Amino acid sequence: MKTHPMKLVTIICEALAREHLLALFAEVGVHGYTLFPVEGAGSQGRRPGDIAEFGNIQVEVVAAPALATVLMERLQAEFFPRFALIVYESDVRVLRPSKF
Amino acid sequence: MKTHPMKLVTIICEALAREHLLALFAEVGVHGYTLFPVEGAGSQGRRPGDIAEFGNIQVEVVAAPALATVLMERLQAEFFPRFALIVYESDVRVLRPSKF
Amino acid sequence: MKTHPMKLVTIICEALAREHLLALFAEVGVHGYTLFPVEGAGSQGRRPGDIAEFGNIQVEVVAAPALATVLMERLQAEFFPRFALIVYESDVRVLRPSKF
Amino acid sequence: MQPDLLHAIQANLLSPAVLFFVLGVIASLSKSDLKFPEALYVTLTIYLLTAIGFKGGVALSQAGFEAVWRPGLAAIVLGTLIPLWSYPVLRFVGKLSVADSAAIAAHYGSVSAVTFIAATNFLKQVNEPFESYATAFLAVMESPAILVGIMLGKRGGKREGSLWGGGTRRALHEAAFGRSVLLLVGALIIGALSGKRGMDMTEGFFVTPFQGVLALFLLEMGMVASRRLEDLKRVGLFLLCFGIAAPLVHGFIGVALGHWAGLSLGGATLLGVLAASASYIAAPAAMRLSLPEASPTLYLTSALAITFPFNITVGIPIYYALARWWNS
Amino acid sequence: MQPDLLHAIQANLLSPAVLFFVLGVIASLSKSDLKFPEALYVTLTIYLLTAIGFKGGVALSQAGFEAVWRPGLAAIVLGTLIPLWSYPVLRFVGKLSVADSAAIAAHYGSVSAVTFIAATNFLKQVNEPFESYATAFLAVMESPAILVGIMLGKRGGKREGSLWGGGTRRALHEAAFGRSVLLLVGALIIGALSGKRGMDMTEGFFVTPFQGVLALFLLEMGMVASRRLEDLKRVGLFLLCFGIAAPLVHGFIGVALGHWAGLSLGGATLLGVLAASASYIAAPAAMRLSLPEASPTLYLTSALAITFPFNITVGIPIYYALARWWNS
Amino acid sequence: MQPDLLHAIQANLLSPAVLFFVLGVIASLSKSDLKFPEALYVTLTIYLLTAIGFKGGVALSQAGFEAVWRPGLAAIVLGTLIPLWSYPVLRFVGKLSVADSAAIAAHYGSVSAVTFIAATNFLKQVNEPFESYATAFLAVMESPAILVGIMLGKRGGKREGSLWGGGTRRALHEAAFGRSVLLLVGALIIGALSGKRGMDMTEGFFVTPFQGVLALFLLEMGMVASRRLEDLKRVGLFLLCFGIAAPLVHGFIGVALGHWAGLSLGGATLLGVLAASASYIAAPAAMRLSLPEASPTLYLTSALAITFPFNITVGIPIYYALARWWNS
Numbered sequence A, B, C: 001m002k003t004h005p006m007k008l009v010t011i012i013c014e015a016l017a018r019e020h021l022l023a024l025f026a027e028v029g030v031h032g033y034t035l036f037p038v039e040g041a042g043s044q045g046r047r048p049g050d051i052a053e054f055g056n057i058q059v060e061v062v063a064a065p066a067l068a069t070v071l072m073e074r075l076q077a078e079f080f081p082r083f084a085l086i087v088y089e090s091d092v093r094v095l096r097p098s099k100f
Numbered sequence D, E, F: 001m002q003p004d005l006l007h008a009i010q011a012n013l014l015s016p017a018v019l020f021f022v023l024g025v026i027a028s029l030s031k032s033d034l035k036f037p038e039a040l041y042v043t044l045t046i047y048l049l050t051a052i053g054f055k056g057g058v059a060l061s062q063a064g065f066e067a068v069w070r071p072g073l074a075a076i077v078l079g080t081l082i083p084l085w086s087y088p089v090l091r092f093v094g095k096l097s098v099a100d101s102a103a104i105a106a107h108y109g110s111v112s113a114v115t116f117i118a119a120t121n122f123l124k125q126v127n128e129p130f131e132s133y134a135t136a137f138l139a140v141m142e143s144p145a146i147l148v149g150i151m152l153g154k155r156g157g158k159r160e161g162s163l164w165g166g167g168t169r170r171a172l173h174e175a176a177f178g179r180s181v182l183l184l185v186g187a188l189i190i191g192a193l194s195g196k197r198g199m200d201m202t203e204g205f206f207v208t209p210f211q212g213v214l215a216l217f218l219l220e221m222g223m224v225a226s227r228r229l230e231d232l233k234r235v236g237l238f239l240l241c242f243g244i245a246a247p248l249v250h251g252f253i254g255v256a257l258g259h260w261a262g263l264s265l266g267g268a269t270l271l272g273v274l275a276a277s278a279s280y281i282a283a284p285a286a287m288r289l290s291l292p293e294a295s296p297t298l299y300l301t302s303a304l305a306i307t308f309p310f311n312i313t314v315g316i317p318i319y320y321a322l323a324r325w326w327n328s
């Protein structure tokens, strides 16, 4: 079984940023993502998640390293000033690299 | 504190595959898993997640490397031709290895 | 783009442990976390997730290595004897380290 | 009859339920942020199926089994036959693959509970009485066509591997204990057992809010159906025509059969609606698992984005007009 | 009296609520894919608790506090005593551990709101009047037994560490502000304050659909309870007998006490039902946190898979028959 | 008038809806584990908006458009003007930043549907008739103030980057197709099209349980609002006063305008309530996206933790008293 190294970019942010996030994905060429409704707490207080508009989402993107870097740079430049969000990256190995 | 290296296998697939997935787990000897209802988009379009049958799930399995490999091989051989799914693997370190 | 190595601690446990978990976070100085309602199965049977009190949660904490170790040691000492839970750790690289 | 038909169509289009369906379509096309949570969708489904089943069961307990078996048998036969004649049309006229033809045939032989409920709504609105136990026909028509479709589609293909054997066993299990059959048949039996007394107790829940709940559900269905609209160009002209011609033909046959089986004008309309409707929940799920090589784009788009809206808006009044014309 | 009892049992078994419970059991045993979303479960719970609380409060405002304090006190005393005599039975006859005995004792001293609601349903069905303010007894009986159970179980064990101190303080907080107590007592007070006028405004929500909602909820409870059935063999014969004998004994005591406290035939039945019922939400959660060494398999299975179905199906008519026999 | 006002306030405080709101506050302050699932929150919102819209539409179809355009225009003008005079007060008296002033001004010009619904509840309780089509004013008042607020706030700031252009276009889209506007206006039109006949069909859903559903929703709103209470000290004394003075002033103007536009006593009260209420869903979402530099703590706390509870408890009876005084 052959696996292929990729980056997993994880974004946790207020649910309101959703449309902008998806627009960014389209712009930089991210074609797949997975989205979780989550509760959370951070520097901007607790987000209990009973009102979707005030809630949190976690979005995960598997992407080739170069694309992951582009995505994270855009997030840093354009989303950090506007939204409550945190972003991190980790290493994964995928089956079927053609899908990414 | 001692931690023990394990593999985390992540499977994102259409919710309809659920029963087959659990059957596969039983066959290969995976005894624990965690399942998230998710929304997502990929090569097979957007899955908005308001109708469970047409929705997405993410399933995560922590397993010893050998078992993880068996699981992924079966997924590759039997699930890729049938379902919309992506699979990836990453490294984790667990407490209490006896549980896996 | 500069990223900063951190630890991601993942805790999967019965939902009843929630308040105790948040209390532990406060005690050891974890200020941010993300919480997912999940279904699952493990050594203590299946948790179908239709009754919140009998359900499962997954909680993820991004923290500096030292803090992650403290958190995991406390979990091992105080939570393992009481609750159905599994804990693992992995490596991530964050943007904006000041948030953690 | 013409002015009658137009009048019936107009009455249908101006009913709250259909108007909420249109609102759902608009919400989706205008990219509104309106979204139903999954839990609400499931709740509405559970409610509608148990309510319609329960009411049908109470009616059954009053009508007696003798009144029902003949049209019930007709319904089962109809559900079994529709895929048998739809398959060759799809395969040889439409030039679709074996799996696609079988899957689509299964969808059109099976039924849509929501279409049925909308039809009972319509009949109430035009003050046309009908046999309330007709829900029993809905219950028995969901599965046969799915089983037939799987058998048609599997002739060519073969599955190996421990997980994929027993596909037919699984399909049979699903046919008997799948969510919608279980709720419908279960509530039907409960209604029959608890009878009028049970109805008196639960009327405030199963009857009073029923039509409003349907309206709310059709709002969601409008959004769900029109999300599929962008796939319309991918299904091709043939399937587009099939999605409208098939319900008309099946509706006609259903109405005739209903008439022949001794149903009232309203009851014959309902059997026509059942024949004309296409499943978009149970059948897709079954096909996805049993015939994974069939394309969901084809069967879901035709059942959900073509036939369902067609039936909800103009189909139902047409089958009603057919029933009236047949009766006169 | 025998034919009466049989008749009452039959009436109960044929009520929609109990039949939906059976359907839930069948759904679970047949491995149907029917599943209630968590949000629906929570919603139904919130609805049932506020509705029963509110109605009880309105009744309270009409009956006046003098009518209630005496049976209310009896209810509290009963809830406190049940674990005290159940504990030695479980510990010395059943040979269970300290923690297990204490935890199970707490469950049987506490109450099940759904069983209570099903009993009011049953009384309505057999046209037996009852004091609507009986909800107040339900409200005051949930917590005392849990506190007693925790104290019984903690005698042996010790906890250290900053997180685990204050267990009793936490239990007391939970006893006063836990979800179900808060909703019940809160709605009760709201009903008492807003009275008949408030009832007129909200009747269409809190009363009209109530019995149907209960039926739907019991469908889910049937699935939840029977998921525990596979643990039956693990609990052993003793607990199986206890799960049926305890409610019978407690039901008898409750009925007698209700009679003595001046309640009507229906009211005494309800006090019997409360005494006989075992908690399966509040008590398990409290035990899991305060007595983690007690086995959930034991207490959940006996309360949820044995006592709850027993009460729902034949227990309630039995306590009713007892109350009639006592009254005659 | 004084005793009248006190009496009205008392009647309001003792209505189930307001008492459930208080229960929600208590639940949150006592750190109870009571929690509404998100799906329930969304469901209740969808229900309340469609129900009020539908009823308004039916009323509109009976009153005719001529009766509505004049007060409707007054409502739109009011919504547009409120932010224009609120802004300088916030900016120069309150010394808030441009963005904060603009955002808060937008909140107070826009409206709260729940406050409006609670007011119709109150009017029903005191048997004061009102124009049911007043929902139309609610529908047209949500968006104008938000657009004005965005324009006020953007004068200073500048956005670059492909994602952030078209902010105004996006705001306009949201103003027309945002969830609450779409549901309200959609249901209004549906009600108008299906008229009395449609109402007869769906009354058991849109009318019968309505007031009870509102009570349940206010339980949740009590929890939501009081979660913000801890931020009260962060907003400062000025905003605290503004959160109470603004609704009083706007309520007075709304009542006067309603009177002038020919509305009945009840209708004028409702226009006053609309003017006095502050948006806490649509406006915050719009501000978060269009004016991210404005502080959510300031605008959410004042709208949700100060003005909303004030209006729900004593504001509504005050505007009613004002309308009576004006009429006399």
Ligand SMILES: Nc1ncnc2c1ncn2[C@@H]1O[C@H](COP(=O)(O)O)[C@@H](O)[C@H]1O
Residues within 6 Å of the ligand: A012, A013, A014, A038, A039, A040, A041, A042, A043, A044, A045, A046, A047, A056, A083, A084, A085, A086, C031, C032, C033, C034, C035, C060, C061, C062, C063, C099, C100
């Ligand atoms: N240290 C952390 N670990 C995991 N998740 C976090 C952490 N900090 C913040 N989050 C998540 O990110 C969201 C936004 O963070 P913040 O902007 O800091 O409020 C929070 O609501 C959490 O869901």
Ligand SMILES: Nc1ncnc2c1ncn2[C@@H]1O[C@H](COP(=O)(O)O)[C@@H](O)[C@H]1O
Residues within 6 Å of the ligand: A031, A032, A033, A034, A035, A060, A061, A062, A063, A099, A100, B012, B013, B014, B038, B039, B040, B041, B042, B043, B044, B045, B046, B047, B056, B083, B084, B085, B086
């Ligand atoms: N690049 C990706 N990153 C994260 N999740 C993905 C990605 N691609 C696909 N997915 C998830 O996997 C599901 C199935 O993918 P697909 O078969 O490509 O439609 C999608 O609905 C997403 O939830």
Ligand SMILES: Nc1ncnc2c1ncn2[C@@H]1O[C@H](COP(=O)(O)O)[C@@H](O)[C@H]1O
Residues within 6 Å of the ligand: B031, B032, B033, B034, B035, B060, B061, B062, B063, B099, B100, C012, C013, C014, C038, C039, C040, C041, C042, C043, C044, C045, C046, C047, C056, C083, C084, C085, C086
């Ligand atoms: N091997 C595993 N991989 C992923 N999740 C697991 C695994 N084992 C257990 N879990 C999760 O942890 C929860 C508690 O585990 P347990 O205490 O073993 O029942 C389960 O309900 C699962 O959600």
Ligand code: NA
Residues within 6 Å of the ligand: D082, D107, D108, D109, D110, D111, D112, D250, D274, D275, D276, D277, D278, D279
């Ligand atoms: Na059909």
Ligand code: NA
Residues within 6 Å of the ligand: E082, E107, E108, E109, E110, E111, E112, E250, E274, E275, E276, E277, E278, E279
């Ligand atoms: Na008890």
Ligand code: NA
Residues within 6 Å of the ligand: F082, F107, F108, F109, F110, F111, F112, F250, F274, F275, F276, F277, F278, F279
């Ligand atoms: Na306003």
